[in-house]
Amino acid sequence: MERRTLIKLGLASLTAGLGPRSWAAQSAPAELAAVQRLESGWRELRAPDLTPVEPRPPLDKSTEAWRGSLPGDAYAVLFEEDTERPGSSPLNEEHRAGLFLCRACDLPLFTSAMKYESGTGWPSFFTSIPGHLATKQDFKLIWPRTEYHCVKCGGHQGHVFDDGPAPTGKRWCNNGVALRFVPKGA
16 A cells, blocks of 8 residues: 555544554554554654743763764754754655664654655654653744754753644654664564
């Protein structure tokens, strides 16, 4: 089944108010189930609240330790708020079922069911796992943007925009070097 069909099925299931399903559930056809299911215990897929939240203290790790544990480009994005070149991430072409984790601390941020092709050159998602990202205003390009960070380590991931698909209308535009993909079953 084509990815576009999978996305449409997933969006239809979200708007129909379907709750979370275990990835091991076998009650729906495999194609539809891949879009509908979340890891057990996760809350229903929905648009997270974009109200800025007080960031938790990041993991107690020194700048030198972060720099030593990450590739240079990932460190620059995550802890110096750099941006990778558009079209440079192999995650743009990642279409398998699985999870997208923070590259620094492995906190799950997105599922593959949340990903869509935005055409921007960066991995994009129409929602995120609730409670795993914190937002703040960014004025680096003069006009305000909503920047988001991993709540566990404080690592910069990207920006969220209001030009995404239904049902959320949001585009969580993520730097690929700030993510690590783990295929389902790995």
